[in-house]
Amino acid sequence: MKISTKMKKTLNDQVALEASASNNYLAMASWCEVTGYQGAANYFYAQSDEERTHLLKVVHYLNALGAVATIPAIKSPASSYKSLEGIIKTALKNEQTVTAAIHKMVEIAQKEKDHSTYAFLEWFVNEQVQEETKFETILQKFDLLGRDKLGINEIDKFLAVEASASPEPAV
Ligand SMILES: [Fe+2]
Numbered sequence: 001m002k003i004s005t006k007m008k009k010t011l012n013d014q015v016a017l018e019a020s021a022s023n024n025y026l027a028m029a030s031w032c033e034v035t036g037y038q039g040a041a042n043y044f045y046a047q048s049d050e051e052r053t054h055l056l057k058v059v060h061y062l063n064a065l066g067a068v069a070t071i072p073a074i075k076s077p078a079s080s081y082k083s084l085e086g087i088i089k090t091a092l093k094n095e096q097t098v099t100a101a102i103h104k105m106v107e108i109a110q111k112e113k114d115h116s117t118y119a120f121l122e123w124f125v126n127e128q129v130q131e132e133t134k135f136e137t138i139l140q141k142f143d144l145l146g147r148d149k150l151g152i153n154e155i156d157k158f159l160a161v162e163a164s165a166s167p168e169p170a171v
């Protein structure tokens, strides 16, 4: 089975997007850890791992088709952040970018009548709904619990619980 050059390029771009998401979440986790937000740190370390499993899904898919995945260079992430709320906002924006990229790929697959890639991408479409909801829910907590020290501490505790919830099945 073959995929088009365009489809291959778009899937390789997705590998780069997932790699960059994983790297950004790792940097966020590290900042949270040194800032004293242990729950948020655990949450973002897990999120970084999760993005890596997404990257691997695409790499395996390309390689299985004989299209050969390109492993990308990754841009340096930010090393410092202003606030936990700022991090969550950035994370949500990042997920919205990823969703848009996935929807674009789905459109290409449809246009090219590439049924296997279309079916492959269905998992990612559903995953992105969850990813955006996750960060929207956390953002909402800042309005509900407040942005003072006590509020942030409650949000950190919430993230600790979320981080210890059972991870998604591996690739
Ligand atoms: Fe992802």
Ligand SMILES: [Fe+2]
Residues within 6 Å of the ligand: 021, 051, 095, 098, 131
């Ligand atoms: Fe994600």
